[in-house]
Amino acid sequence: MSFKYVRSLLAVILCMTASTAFSNRSVVCEDYNPLRTAFFGDTHIHSRYSLDASTQDTRTTPEQAYEFARGKKLGVQPWDENGKALRYLQLSRPLDFAMVSDHAELLGEVSVCNNPDSELYSSWQCWMLRDFPRGGYFLFNLVGMSEGKRLGFCGENGELCRKAAIGPWQQIQAAAESANDRCQFTSFIGYEWTGAPDSQNIHRNVIFKNSQVPELPVSYIDGPSAEQLFQSLEEECRSNESGCDALTIPHNSNLSNGLMFPTVIKDGTPITSEDAKLRASYEKLVEVMQHKGSSECYFSQDAPLGNADELCNFEQLPYNQFSGRTFSFMKEAPKSNGGFLRQVLVEGLQQEKKLGENPFKFGMIASTDTHLGAPGATDEDNFIGHGGAGSPNKDKVKAGLPDALEFNPGGLAVLWAEENTRESLFAAMQRREAYGTSGPRISVRFFGGHDYPENLCKSHDFIKEGYTRGVPMGGDLTISEKAPSFAISALKDPGTKNSPGTSLQRVQVIKGWIDNKGQSREKVFEVAGNPDNGASVDLNTCERKGEGYASLCTVWQDPEFNPEQSAFYYTRVIENPSCRWSQYICSASKVDCSKPETIDEGLEGCCSPDHQPIIQERAWSSPIWYTPS
Structure with a gap:
């Protein structure tokens, strides 16, 4: 190897190093505000990669979801024979930040079942998902999100489906990286960890600080408890030296039937101060409202006059777990100890007295949980449904009310930050300088x-x-x-x-x-x-x-x-x-x-x-x- 070649190679390496250092260097935004600005966003968005969205014929890609958040018109189902949307949505005001949060569970399964080139495409389960999507949804959801297992066609230890999930996960990351526009619009990489034991919602959105993320998202199948999620993120994210960091955001705890915030671990023993500390380090925020109702506080429909706070009767669902909507024999009215946040915040004080650590010390945000890939579509006077909970509107535009009566357009997350960047917004989340709205852009x-x-x-x-x-x-x-x-x-x-x-x-x-x-x-x-x-x-x-x-x-x-x-x-x-x-x-x-x-x-x-x-x-x-x- 000649000296001239070595010198040229060293010059290239030095240039690359300098370029990387410069690109990573924090540059203050023009509108940097040391007293902080309110930035409005949505951290709960499902695209075509989510099981429930795909069975309702949502075709929105993560890229399109971010474009919609920035103000671009979005076509949504139903579609004509040429694939043209029969309905369109557009925000009256763009968002400042967003995160696509597709379900980690079944990410690979949904991918192979919609890919004719996959060897698993012709399996009976995939056939059912495509030709009888409602039945396929219940089957896949029961196995993957309720029982925390892989479907039979996934092979030994689910490896075929784990491998198939790599592609969609990389595309989700690529979309967030491409959409992230420093100082103008922030897009976070993330996903939803969708645990639903016995149809009781313990879902959490995982949001990463930067582009350093695990090779695959940790799912409920990989770790079927919140504690295992935290431990896996410790091992696969925080403990390495790449700069990876994450927060987990519990959502719509009104459908958890009290399971979202347990004071015992999975084997039934009481949580320790270390358990509480670990949880508190990840769960800085909680979703107070979304498409499937408000979780702030409990209101008794049977005795409204005896309730100390009648404003708790705001977008309260008439059942305490999601299966209660579909199966009448499972429908139970919400309970005061059903996971409503005000009661959980007080329980956090009780636990702090016992343990010296408060496991439920969280700030509040809101989001949509849209299954149309339409972040921030919260206007009451232009609501066409969100899918994933109410009517899918798959085959034709539904006459009359476009969604189930008990659902709503969802809310927005608001972060007080110095500038519109990942670093500044994530820091706001970590210190809980955040709030939620039921849709309006109120400044608080x-x-x-x-x-x-x-x-x-x-x-x-x-x-x-x-x-x-x-x-x-x-x-x-x-x-x-x-x-x-x-x-x-x-x-x-x-x-x-x-x-x-x-x-x-x-x-x-x-x-x-x-x-x-x-x-x-x-x-x-x-x-x-x-x-x-x-x-x-x-x-x-x-x-x-x-x-x-x-x-x-x-x-x-x-x-x-x-x-x-x-x-x-x-x-x-x-x-x-x-x-x-x-x-x-x-x-x-x-x-x-x-x-x-x-x-x-x-x-x-x-x-x-x-x-x-x-x-x-x-x-x-x-x-x-x-x-x-």
Whole structure:
């Protein structure tokens, strides 16, 4: 080898090294904001690679899902004989970030069953999935997501299907890498770990910090418990030196029947402080709302007047596990201990007293769980269904209501970050400076401290003082004998030119604590606005009526503070009443329930006793925790 050749080779290596170093160097965005900006996104999106989406003829690729998030029009099923979509969707406002979260389970199985070149394509299971998709869905779902097993055609130890999953997983990664546009739009690599023992939902979305990810996603088949998921991520991600890191986001715990957040491990023994610490290191956030309902708090339909918080009766499903929707003999009403987050947050305080670690110390976000590959499609007045839960609309455009009556368009995740980059947004998730909305783009600031001045809302330095004198949502208060005070600011969703946002009605603080007898307690405080402002909706036109607020701001101090009691506080911002998605359709169709001739096919739900024509959209902040010495 000549000296000239060696010198040239060294020059190439040095150039490549310098180029890599430069590309990896953090460059501050032009609109970098040290006081942080609210970025809106969706971390729960299914494409054609998910079993349930594919059986409903969703053809959206991960690339197309990201394009839709950025504002491009998307064609969705049904399709004509030439493959042209018969319906289209487009966001009125693009998102700032998104993550496609296809099911890790059956990723390979779905791939081979839709690939004529695969040797497994002609198996009876694949034939059933293609020709009888609803039956195939139940079979594959039962084996893979409920029992945590591979189907018979996958070969010894499921190797054929594991190998087949590599291609889709690489395509999911490639789509996220291609869509990621530093400072403009952030796309995260991730997936859904879909455990459903006995049809009880313990699903979690796994979101990676960067492009360093495992060769294959850890599935429920690989590790059929949350503890095994965390341990596998420790081994395959965090423990190596590649820079891999991940968070897991539990979603719609309202369908878990209480199994989402156990205080015992799989063999029935109580969790230890190490178990709690490991869980808390991964589960910084939780999904408070999505297409399949709200999980914030429990409401009793049988005794609504006896419930301390009637606003918990918001998008609550009428059953406690997903099979209850399909099989009447499995349908049970939701229970107070069914996995609702407010109760789980209080249980976290109880566990912290026992273990010294809080396993359920999570902030709140929301997302859609769209199975059309349509992230951020949360507008009530333009909802065509999300698939995966309600009607698939596979063969023709369904007449009347496009989705099951109990479902909704889902919500949005909001992160307070300095700039729109993976590094900054992931850091916001880690510190829980996040909140969720039921769809609107409400802006919420929530700070906790001990010496906020009462006139802070009149100050131009509200945000700066919020950080300087205390902690933001997701944070921990320092120990003090003085009652904490909270600085809260909320701005209405400005909406668009064609669809103005709804005015705000009120702001609440929800407190949960452990009293001196060791009992779990909770209370709702009205802190700003007016719950009796007389705002209403004309159900015939869906026109909103009455006064409201463009902004609400207050400094509130806990009047019942006890420095010896552990507590958490979070803010709930409530809009004026507006029409629910179903009522927009009923109203536009001029349904009059007193005149049967006006109730066309598919619109029977408009006159169902379960139909709620009016809702109050909202936002939920992440909690702030107080812990005594």
